[in-house]
Amino acid sequence: MRIVQIIDSLEVGGAERMALNYANALSEKIEFSGLIASRKEGLLLSQIDEKVSYLFLKKKKIIDFKAVFLLRRYLKNNKVSVIHAHSSSFFIAVLVKLTLPKIKIIWHDHYGISQDLKSRKNVALKFGSLFFKGSIAVNTALKDWAESYLYCKNVIYFPNFVDEITNLNKEVSLNGEEGKRIVCVANLRPQKNHELLIKAANIIRNEYPDWTFHLFGKDFLDDHSKKLKELVRDLELDKNIFFYGAVNNVASVLEQCNIAVLPSISEGLPLAILEYGLYKLPVVATNVGEISTIIISEKEGLIIESNNINQFSQSIQKLIRNKKSRIEMGLELNKIVNLNYSQESIVRDYISWLNYLINFIPSKNI
Structure with missing residues (x-):
């Protein structure tokens, strides 16, 4: 399996950390794991595992054809089969799929205002979901929302997971008294x-x-x-x-x-x-x-x-x-x-779910 994560930036945030976590974890489990920042880099750049393929698209506007075709070339050259798009990066994933119909899109919803989902409307996302092979929600409320609002019906809940970062040696100096x-x-x-x-x-x-x-x-x-x-x-x-x-x-x-x-x-x-x-x-x-x-x-x-x-x-x-x-x-x-919330168990279930989505062939109506 050959999968890339796409995220708008590599600044420090929940969605950004999860894109990084998936890319790093998958680099130990599959043939090819990539991470793509579409719009901006950031502090998380230093935490990308050396086995992860990285690309920065330098996207400057909503529809940036230069970024789309750079992404297309990267996907083709690396024979990528699945785009795992986080949050609003679904948009560029859909644009590139229009030029590479065989590629599969998985969308990951990290929306953090779960108390007000009834008022959550996103026409572009709803239309884009027609091109999703599957959708991941980080909590059960988002899963329920996706099943009722999106056209994609392969929705699953995977909790976030964490893993210790061991390649950073620089200690952050804190103020205040130790122990307090x-x-x-x-x-x-x-x-x-x-x-x-x-x-x-x-x-x-x-x-x-x-x-x-x-x-x-x-x-x-x-x-x-x-x-x-x-x-x-x-x-x-x-x-x-x-x-x-x-x-x-x-x-x-x-x-x-x-x-x-x-x-x-x-x-x-x-x-x-x-x-x-x-x-x-x-x-x-x-x-x-x-x-x-x-x-x-x-x-x-x-x-x-x-x-x-x-x-x-x-x-x-x-x-x-x-x-x-x-x-x-x-x-x-x-x-x-x-x-x-361990990396091992969640990534195992994630790979199993992807294999099911990619290989499942629905039976014909008799």
Whole structure:
């Protein structure tokens, strides 16, 4: 089997990480594994396995014929049979399929606002789904939506998976006191609700001034980012909250932290929670998306209602006070992640599903 992953960029984000994860994992399992960034490169470029074939299309507009024909040539030269298109990259995959009808497209839906799927309309995607051989959803709500909205009927749910990156040696230097660090890995978008985290930090600072918050994720330098930083300044939390932006070595970050949080208003199945578990961190997260299917009980983490400042701050303080509980919780979440969200089991099922789609010949009506 010869498969390429296509993603718009290699900046640090959930969909981007999953495109990278699939490309790297498949390089050990199939004849040919490729990764294509269509519009922009980014920090994840350094994490591509040496066995993965990589191409940057330098796409500059919605319909870029130069990029389409560069992709076409790459697919033909490498005898690719399956395009695995992530998120909005389905569009260029469909355009190239019009010139290479035999190629199969698998679309991967990473949509993160699962609470409002009824209003999700995308005419281009609906039309494009006529050309999909199959569709992957990262949570059950997206699977239900795809089955009711798209023309493609071969829809399957595969959870995200994580794997340790071992080829990055550069350590990220963190502020704050060792043993008293709280981390949040989430791009600075409104649905990630960093405002709740900042307000909780203001409460926690009064009783635990030595504990610090470390925020990692892409900073879009927009009005939302400006508002968050102004709030930190207004509350005089400059020595308690630190913004680092995106980094390509989240492992180094998590190894230096003691509690992990995710205060989102909306999520799908967040990679951040899986990464927290991989590095045995105790977690406080909001009850959105598929988070409660990962953190099932208080043994694995603390789940709070979305936007509840009292619950959020009290849960963090509960973990601050009890080091033994933090360690036990991190170990339990690690077990869940290794058991249910491992690369090995999900990639095995993915290859099996693709083999079925490609080789299945429907019986003729009698």
